[in-house]
Amino acid sequence: MKRPAGDLPLWYSAGLVPFLNVVLAFLVAGLVVLAIGANPLQAVRILFTGALGSWYGMGYTLYYTTTFIFTGLAVAIAFHAGHFNIGGEGQALLGGVGVAVIVLNLQFLPPILLVPLAVLGAAAAGAAWAFIPGWLQAYRGSHVVITTIMFNFLAFALLGYLLLEVMKRPDSMALETRPFIDGAKLPRLDELAVLFGLSITRTPVNLSLVLALLCAAGMWLLIWRTRLGYEIRTVGANPTAAVYAGVSPAQITVIVMLIGGALAGMMATNEILGVQHRLISDFTAGAGFVGIAVALMGRGHPVGIVLAALLFGVLYQGGAELAFEIPAITRDMIVVIQGLVILFAGALENMLRDRLGRVIFRMRASEA
Amino acid sequence: MTVFAIEMRGIDKRFGAVHANSKVDFIVEAGTIHGLIGENGAGKSTLMSILYGFYHPDAGSIRINGKTVSIRTSQDAIRAGIGMVHQHFMLVDTFTVVENVMLGAEGGPFTAAGEVAVRQKLAQLAANYGLEVHPDDIVENLGVGELQRVEILKALVRDARILILDEPTAVLTPTEVEHLFRMLRRLRDEGKTIVIVTHKLKEIMAVTDAVSVMRRGEMVGTTKTRGTNPQQLADLMVGRRVALKVEKTPAPPGGVVLSVRNLTVLDSHGVARVDGVSFDIRAGEIVGIAGVSGNGQSELLEVIAGIRKPTSGTIALKGEALLTGAKDEARRLRHHGVRHVPEDRHRMGLVKEFEAAESAMLGYHAEPTYGRGLLLNRERIVSDCQAKMDAFDVRPANPTLKTALFSGGNQQKIVLAREFERDPVLLLVGQPTRGVDIGAVEFIHRRLVALRDAGKAILLVSVELDEIMALSDRILVMCGGRITGERSPDRTNEQDLGLLMAGVTERAA
Numbered sequence: 001m002k003r004p005a006g007d008l009p010l011w012y013s014a015g016l017v018p019f020l021n022v023v024l025a026f027l028v029a030g031l032v033v034l035a036i037g038a039n040p041l042q043a044v045r046i047l048f049t050g051a052l053g054s055w056y057g058m059g060y061t062l063y064y065t066t067t068f069i070f071t072g073l074a075v076a077i078a079f080h081a082g083h084f085n086i087g088g089e090g091q092a093l094l095g096g097v098g099v100a101v102i103v104l105n106l107q108f109l110p111p112i113l114l115v116p117l118a119v120l121g122a123a124a125a126g127a128a129w130a131f132i133p134g135w136l137q138a139y140r141g142s143h144v145v146i147t148t149i150m151f152n153f154l155a156f157a158l159l160g161y162l163l164l165e166v167m168k169r170p171d172s173m174a175l176e177t178r179p180f181i182d183g184a185k186l187p188r189l190d191e192l193a194v195l196f197g198l199s200i201t202r203t204p205v206n207l208s209l210v211l212a213l214l215c216a217a218g219m220w221l222l223i224w225r226t227r228l229g230y231e232i233r234t235v236g237a238n239p240t241a242a243v244y245a246g247v248s249p250a251q252i253t254v255i256v257m258l259i260g261g262a263l264a265g266m267m268a269t270n271e272i273l274g275v276q277h278r279l280i281s282d283f284t285a286g287a288g289f290v291g292i293a294v295a296l297m298g299r300g301h302p303v304g305i306v307l308a309a310l311l312f313g314v315l316y317q318g319g320a321e322l323a324f325e326i327p328a329i330t331r332d333m334i335v336v337i338q339g340l341v342i343l344f345a346g347a348l349e350n351m352l353r354d355r356l357g358r359v360i361f362r363m364r365a366s367e368a
Numbered sequence: 369m370t371v372f373a374i375e376m377r378g379i380d381k382r383f384g385a386v387h388a389n390s391k392v393d394f395i396v397e398a399g400t401i402h403g404l405i406g407e408n409g410a411g412k413s414t415l416m417s418i419l420y421g422f423y424h425p426d427a428g429s430i431r432i433n434g435k436t437v438s439i440r441t442s443q444d445a446i447r448a449g450i451g452m453v454h455q456h457f458m459l460v461d462t463f464t465v466v467e468n469v470m471l472g473a474e475g476g477p478f479t480a481a482g483e484v485a486v487r488q489k490l491a492q493l494a495a496n497y498g499l500e501v502h503p504d505d506i507v508e509n510l511g512v513g514e515l516q517r518v519e520i521l522k523a524l525v526r527d528a529r530i531l532i533l534d535e536p537t538a539v540l541t542p543t544e545v546e547h548l549f550r551m552l553r554r555l556r557d558e559g560k561t562i563v564i565v566t567h568k569l570k571e572i573m574a575v576t577d578a579v580s581v582m583r584r585g586e587m588v589g590t591t592k593t594r595g596t597n598p599q600q601l602a603d604l605m606v607g608r609r610v611a612l613k614v615e616k617t618p619a620p621p622g623g624v625v626l627s628v629r630n631l632t633v634l635d636s637h638g639v640a641r642v643d644g645v646s647f648d649i650r651a652g653e654i655v656g657i658a659g660v661s662g663n664g665q666s667e668l669l670e671v672i673a674g675i676r677k678p679t680s681g682t683i684a685l686k687g688e689a690l691l692t693g694a695k696d697e698a699r700r701l702r703h704h705g706v707r708h709v710p711e712d713r714h715r716m717g718l719v720k721e722f723e724a725a726e727s728a729m730l731g732y733h734a735e736p737t738y739g740r741g742l743l744l745n746r747e748r749i750v751s752d753c754q755a756k757m758d759a760f761d762v763r764p765a766n767p768t769l770k771t772a773l774f775s776g777g778n779q780q781k782i783v784l785a786r787e788f789e790r791d792p793v794l795l796l797v798g799q800p801t802r803g804v805d806i807g808a809v810e811f812i813h814r815r816l817v818a819l820r821d822a823g824k825a826i827l828l829v830s831v832e833l834d835e836i837m838a839l840s841d842r843i844l845v846m847c848g849g850r851i852t853g854e855r856s857p858d859r860t861n862e863q864d865l866g867l868l869m870a871g872v873t874e875r876a877a
Contacts, residue, residue: 226742230726230733237721243675244708244716245731246699 012360017353018297018304018345022311024352025344029337038328050321051314057321059189059203065306065313066205066270069212071291072298072305073219074126074264078144079300080223081249081256082236087133087148088264089288090155091126095265096272097162098125100177100279103184104167111183118184119211119269126265127258129155134257138250144257152288156281163281175281186274206274208266215263216302222259232256264288293338297345308345315341371434373398373530373561374419379428381414388414389425390585396530396578398433401552401562403572403593406582407605407805408776412565415582416532420452421445432530451523455535457515461508465501466490469522489525497554499524512660513544517551530561537571541660542833542866549575567806569598569612570834581605606807614813617821619841622651623686625825626672626794631681633667633849641667642678643849649794654816654826656840656857658833659869664849665829666711669798672827673708674698685794702731705793709783709800711829717783718771725753725767728786756785761811776803780812788815795819795826801835813839833862847871 030040051061071088078085102121106114133147160175169178186207190200223229235242235252242249271283290312297311298304319334374396381389389411396402406412417423419430421439430437432448439445445452459468466486475482487503494500501517510518516536523531533552537545552562552575566572572579573593580590581604589604602610626649633642642664649655657665670676672683674690674697683690685704694700698708710716718727729738729749737752739745753767760781762774771779784800800816801809816839820826830836836843836857843855845868853868 225744225746227733227739227744228742230744233722234719234730238715238719240716241719241730244673244698244710245733246674246696246702248695251695 012357017356018299020352020356021344021348022341025337025340028344029340032333032336032340033329036328036333038326043322043326043329046322046325047318048314049318050325051318055201056203057317059201059205060320061310061313061317062189062209063203063205063270063275063313064316065309066209066212067267067287068290068294068309068312069216069306070263070267070270071287072294072309073215073291073302074260074267074288075291075295076298076300076302076305077219077223077232077263078256078260079295080229080236081232081252082239083137083253083256084145085130085148085257085260085264086145086292087130087151087155087261087288088267088291089284089286090148090152091129091261091264092267092284092288093155093159094129094261095122095126095268096279096283097159098122098265099268099272100167101125103180103273104177107181107184114184115186115273118273119266122265122268122273123262124265126263126268127261130257130261130264131254134254134261137257138253144253159281163279167279169278177279180273180277184273185277186269188274204275206270208270208274211266211269213306215266216306219263220302228255264291290338293342293345296342311341312338371398372396372431373400373433374563375431375434376415376419377429377431379415379418379430380426381418381423382426387585389418392428392582392585392587394580394587395590396561396563398561399556399559400577401556401564401575403576403579404563404565404582405567405569405572405579405601405605407567407807408803409584410582410605411585412582413534416452416534416563416565419445420450420532446526446528449527449529451520451526451528451531453516453519453523453531453533453536455538457519459507459515459518462506464504464506465510465518465521466503468507468518469503469525471522473526486525490521493521493524497524497551497558499551512539513547516540516548520551529559530563531555532563532565534565535567536564537566537568538831539661541869542862543870545571568834569601572601573598583607602806606805608807610806611810614817614838616817616839619653619820621653621841622823624648625651625686626827627684627687628672629682629684631668631671631683632679633664633671633676634679640849642671645681645846645849645851647844647851647854649825649827651825652820652823653841654820654828654839656828656830656836656843657846658836658843658865659831659846661831663846663869665846666798667849668846669708669711669796669827669829672794673706673710673796674701698731699734705791706796707787707790707792707794708796709787709798711798711802713779713783718779720770720772722771723768724757724762724771724774724782725750727771728753728756728767728782730786732786732790753782756782756789759789760785777805777808780804781808784812784815788819792819792824795824796829797826798829799831800828801830801832833865837862837865845869 026044033040033043051057071092074088074091075085098121099118102118103114106117129151133144133151136142136147137144163175167177169176188204188206190202193200223232231247232252234245234247235249239249267287272279276283294305294308294312297308315338322329323331323334372395374394376392376394379389379392392415394415404412414423418425421442421444424440430439437448439448460471466483469490470479470482470486473482475485490503499517499521501514501521507515507518520531536548540548556562564576576593578590579593579596579601581588581601583605599612602612629646631642631645632640635641645668659665667676671678677693678691690701691697714720719730738749750767754765757765757767762778762781787795800812804812816826828836828839840857843857843860844851845853845865847869848871852871852873855865
């Protein structure tokens with residue numbers, strides 16, 4: 001009976017604890033900033049005004065957020081079935097290939113058909129890439145953590161090969177395909193705003209933000225309101241009970257990896273279909289790995305994931321501003337701050353949780 | 369003046385809101401066997417854990433052999449001459465008996481001297497108490513009874529004068545129980561003091577000199593065993609009148625519902641867990657399978673439930689072959705009316721992380737009752753669970769509470785309600801009352817008999833012989849994966865079944 005009996009309130013485990021963890025991460029990061037001779041308060045101010053203080057900053061923040069929602073959900077769905085999908089990076093790269101294959105080969109189609117098809121192509125390619133590790137885990141017992149990591153490297157190699165040998169733009173030295181036609185672009189939010197007579201600053205945030213939010217809502221529905229979601233959670237919480245209930249853990253493993261791969265693959269709709277408008281190499285830039293941190297911090301819940309993705313969006317955009325404004329703080333420092341957030345929100349989560357939990361229980365007991 | 373071996377007075381212990389021990393006095397005369405009984409959560413384990421130094425009491429004092437002691441760790445307890453034999457043996461399988469007994473008492477960085485001393489002590493104990501073991505046997509090759517003897521020896525080698533045994537008979541055959549009791553009586557006659565924590569009233573009556581009863585954290589009575597009887601003790605434990613005997617009329621069995629033929633299950637090492645088993649169950653009868661746990665009953669149950677694939681053999685439900693080898697066999701069988709209360713509810717029957725309502729539809733979540741198409745209807749799930757909770761008196765009757773927060777007995781009721789309330793054709797029941805309070809046992813037994821009277825075919829697997837004898841219309845005994853005998857409950861007794869459970873077949877009967 002070392003753990004307090006009973007459940008802790010939601011505001012505590014989903015609100016107070018993550019908030020305090022982020023505060024703690026910022027405090028330690030502040031010490032690091034102090035150590036290199038900069039002013040931490042000023043740094044925090046620049047970080048937040050840079051990320052949220054202007055339409056421009058907010059646009060970029062939301063653009064990063066979109067990417068992290070996709071990759072965060074990709075990790076979380078597998079998490080619910082008890083699996084750790086480390087392969088978001090590779091699945092997203094393949095998503096890019098899926099977009100490019102559709103757009104470059106079917107550009108005779110009208111945009112109203114082409115763009116949705118490209119989104120489906122991203123999802124399908126990501127899912128196909130995740131299927132192999134999923135199947136190997138389900139029916140051959142190869143650990144999905146190991147195989148998805150390996151598949152990230154394979155995806156980088158495959159994309160390099162495709163861009164160099166198969167899909168390369170003939171008139172360029174760069175590793176990229178030829179640009180997409182104008183009809184095959186997801187509209188930016190500033191473009192959409194014009195339709196409503198509004199004028200906002202031009203930033204890369206685009207319609208895929210809405211797609212990401214729909215995916216988050218869809219995942220909530222799937223996990224907590226469908227029979228399949230019930231089976232996924234049963235497998236994740238107690239595989240023996242799942243077998244007892246006639247649910248095949250192997251089948252569920254394959255299904256969650258397919259869904260996870262599709263979600264990671266759709267990250268390419270933001271980056272490739274929304275911004276780059278051509279397939280380039282290494283466009284994921286570590287977003288697949290940030291997704292792991294986002295999923296952990298968001299505790300696998302879609303709402304938590306959207307909030308955690310927003311936090312990481314702020315850190316990315318604000319961090320870029322910070323590196324620009326205070327030269328002593330380099331990009332690497334931003335990575336340190338992100339690392340501290342991951343450390344406190346993910347790895348050290350229980351440090352605060354249990355101690356504070358006991359305090360709350362004692363307070364309640366003395367009230368009673 | 370009588371000497372008290374244990375004198376715990378005013379022991380008080382709280383865990384958060386739970387008052388586990390409330391001003392408990394527990395006094396044991398030296399040189400006696402003393403029983404400690406109570407329902408789950410009555411505070412027996414807490415009290416014994418305090419005596420053995422796992423917990424520190426909030427208030428109260430402990431005197432051992434007349435001397436006030438402070439027991440803060442189990443080392444203190446051992447120094448005070450207290451030895452504990454846990455329900456789950458704490459032995460290293462790959463070590464020899466001597467190595468296990470020495471563990472924690474090696475006597476320095478080099479083991480040679482300690483080993484000589486331990487061997488001497490073992491020889492001495494064998495001579496004094498008849499506790500014979502072969503010091504060089506590897507522990508994993510020993511039977512359960514011998515393992516228990518090693519545990520007892522571990523305590524005695526450390527000069528324990530007070531032995532605490534936690535549910536010592538849970539895994540023993542009746543013969544082994546007899547053997548254990550002979551051993552305990554001899555230890556007592558040589559001056560040791562023994563405390564037995566158990567829920568089996570019959571054993572209390574058989575072996576103890578005095579007995580203490582706990583209920584809801586309080587000590588409700590201590591009495592000489594000679595001056596009491598099982599009914600009185602049961603009433604004291606529960607706090608009201610309970611029926612120990614199941615009311616049951618003779619069964620008029622109907623047609624064959626389940627027929628199992630030559631069923632064999634090999635495990636991954638090629639060892640036969642179930643070995644050529646054949647039997648029938650008719651409508652309106654309870655067939656009980658007796659046996660020491662680990663003799664193939666679990667595997668048999670899992671095969672019939674569609675969870676485990678048999679190596680060979682057939683199973684038919686109402687004449688129709690059942691097993692197809694399909695991936696979702698368990699789900700298909702449920703469709704045919706096979707209901708299964710698994711032996712281990714935590715491992716298999718429930719998902720502890722789920723709300724009770726979600727656990728209460730485990731295995732049946734595809735049914736249209738719970739929603740349309742792909743979607744689940746939460747209100748329906750909750751109201752369905754509410755109805756089941758009311759029917760089975762689950763407390764608290766709150767479907768949205770997390771499954772893990774219910775007591776063992778109430779968790780079991782959730783599983784039973786799920787399987788019983790669904791018009792079974794064939795009901796498979798494994799250990800229906802394991803870890804369940806006496807009051808709830810009475811309720812569960814009545815429900816099982818009611819289902820039988822309604823014409824259901826019931827297969828009951830239990831390691832509790834009393835339960836098998838009280839409920840079954842026919843008893844099959846399993847040993848080593850085989851059925852070693854069939855008996856009618858009114859024409860057998862524990863000794864007879866015990867021999868069959870130990871694998872001694874017909875000749876001896």
